[in-house]
Amino acid sequence: MEVNVLSAFVFAFFATAAFGVLFQAPKKTLISSGVIGAVGWVLFVLLRHQLGYNSFHANFFAAVVIALGSELSARLFRQPATVFVIPGIIPLVPGLGMYQGMTQIIEKNYELGTATLLTACTDSAAIALGMMVMTSVFRVLKISKERKQRLQRLKNTARNN
Amino acid sequence: MGLNNLKREETLNLAMLIGKVLLKSGAETSRVEDTITRFCQANNCHDVNVFVTPTVIILGDETPNGMGCVCRIRYRSTNLQLISEMNDFSYNLKNWPLDYAATIEYLEGKLKALPPYSxxxxxxxxxxxxxxxxxxxxxxxxxxxxxxxxxxxxxxxxxxxxxxxxxxxxxxxxxxxxxxxxxxxxxxxxxxxxxxxxxxxxxxxxxxxxxxxxxxxxxxxxxxxxxxxxxxxxxxxxxxxxxxxxxxxxxxxxxxxxxxx
Structure with missing residues (x-):
């Protein structure tokens, strides 16, 4: 399947930025969260449709990239990372799968409905896992930095005494 | 000025209000718990326990003669602006300009304020x-x-x-x-x-x-x-x-x- 990267980027950008408004995100973060979401969506589409990854892996890698971008811009803009992550993962989240699954169950198509819901579940798990990986890496970096500073301070006081 | 030398009661009061604002604007559970714990520890309340679910905040001492407060949250929405403001607040505790009563007023105002986008x-x-x-x-x-x-x-x-x-x-x-x-x-x-x-x-x-x-x-x-x-x-x-x-x-x-x- 041929993918039009430019149009995917533009539409995902506007969708993510509009979701930022829906979630009442601070004004100065809208553009960067739009870029983060769009990059994640383009990566997902390329992995899924051009390189033929399965949906779990494509979601996982896209979520890792989104979380990385969010943590970096959180440090750049001095905001909590959530402000970027929540609109950023919007293009990925399998809301469509959950809706389709529920509709199929309402239409008494139980087997297909359960399968769709379970797929949505594993996709969400992939996204959550990818985000957790990046968040944990940044937390470890932060804690080790704080520990180093504390050790330095202790050394300084010991030297002064 | 500032939030120095708060009494234990005042600390718990402020911590509960911060948690309320955060949870009502749709923050994750772990963020609410972290912020409350950090606030209490910054004000020398080291044995305060906090338990948060999307609908309730429970805040209390470990000892039987301690204090405890519970707050039920009914309406939640997503308001990332408020989450970011509360984040600033909890990281700038050392040089926070308002005193206790003014801070309470500030937080209550945040609870009632209209969201930034019409x-x-x-x-x-x-x-x-x-x-x-x-x-x-x-x-x-x-x-x-x-x-x-x-x-x-x-x-x-x-x-x-x-x-x-x-x-x-x-x-x-x-x-x-x-x-x-x-x-x-x-x-x-x-x-x-x-x-x-x-x-x-x-x-x-x-x-x-x-x-x-x-x-x-x-x-x-x-x-x-x-x-x-x-x-x-x-x-x-x-x-x-x-x-x-x-x-x-x-x-x-x-x-x-x-x-x-």
């Missing part, structure tokens, strides 16, 4: 994201316009109904029904529209995908009860939207065709 802007954003999603999932320009109208009208309906405080189930079911009706009308007006693309695009602002993913994140972080309740909430919302939508589509199949002819 509801008209939110409706437009809902329309824009609906249109973009319908194109991202393979729609054409007609689908974009139709999904824009559908998403805009559905969000408008929700905002108008908001004054009556409907339960979340009814809110979503009505939004689903409205989306179904408008999508049918758009398809009747233009041949080049595909019903599925419009519906899928217009549903995106109402779907609880983020709630579901956040629930799984809660599980992974070890907050089992809030993970359970967030996932249950997401499933309930998805069901209610599907019910509303199925209702309007079925009604169209049964009666609408005769009316149209």
């Amino acid at each position: 509801s008209r802007l939110v409706c437009l954003a809902s329309g824009l994201s609906s249109g973009c999603f319908s194109v991202m999932l393979g729609g054409n320009s007609h689908d974009f316009v139709a999904a824009f109208i559908t998403g805009y009208l559905a969000m408008l309906l929700l905002k108008k109904l908001g004054g009556y405080r409907p339960s979340a189930f009814w809110e979503n079911a009505l939004a689903g029904a409205a989306i179904g009706i408008v999508a049918i009308l758009c398809c009747a007006a233009s041949v080049q529209c595909t019903m599925e693309k419009i519906i899928v695009g217009a549903l995106m602002p109402f779907l609880p995908g983020v709630a579901f993913t956040n629930g799984l994140r809660d599980y992974m972080a070890g907050d089992l009860i809030s993970g359970n309740s967030r996932i249950a909430e997401a499933l309930l919302f998805a069901t209610s939207i599907a019910i509303g939508l199925a209702f309007s589509l079925q009604a169209w199949h049964i009666w609408g065709w005769d009316l149209w002819k």
Whole structure:
């Protein structure tokens, strides 16, 4: 399947930025969260449709990239990372799968409905896992930095005494 | 000035208010717990325990003669601006300019303040994201316009109904029904529209995908009860939207065709 990267980027950008408004995100973060979401969506589409990854892996890698971008811009803009992550993962989240699954169950198509819901579940798990990986890496970096500073301070006081 | 030398009571009071603001603006459980614990420890209350689920904050001492407070949260929405402001607050405790009474007033004001974007802007954003999603999932320009109208009208309906405080189930079911009706009308007006693309695009602002993913994140972080309740909430919302939508589509199949002819 041929993918039009430019149009995917533009539409995902506007969708993510509009979701930022829906979630009442601070004004100065809208553009960067739009870029983060769009990059994640383009990566997902390329992995899924051009390189033929399965949906779990494509979601996982896209979520890792989104979380990385969010943590970096959180440090750049001095905001909590959530402000970027929540609109950023919007293009990925399998809301469509959950809706389709529920509709199929309402239409008494139980087997297909359960399968769709379970797929949505594993996709969400992939996204959550990818985000957790990046968040944990940044937390470890932060804690080790704080520990180093504390050790330095202790050394300084010991030297002064 | 500033928040130095707070009494134990005052600390717990402020901590509860901060938690309330955060949870009402849709912060994750672990963030609320972290912020409250950090605030208490900065004010020399090291043995305060806090337990947060999406609907309640419990704050108390470990000892039997200690204090405890409970706060029930009923209405939650997503307000990232407030989360970011509270984050600034909790990191700038050392040089915070207001004293205790003024801080209480500031936080109470945050609880009552209007969100930064007006509801008209939110409706437009809902329309824009609906249109973009319908194109991202393979729609054409007609689908974009139709999904824009559908998403805009559905969000408008929700905002108008908001004054009556409907339960979340009814809110979503009505939004689903409205989306179904408008999508049918758009398809009747233009041949080049595909019903599925419009519906899928217009549903995106109402779907609880983020709630579901956040629930799984809660599980992974070890907050089992809030993970359970967030996932249950997401499933309930998805069901209610599907019910509303199925209702309007079925009604169209049964009666609408005769009316149209």
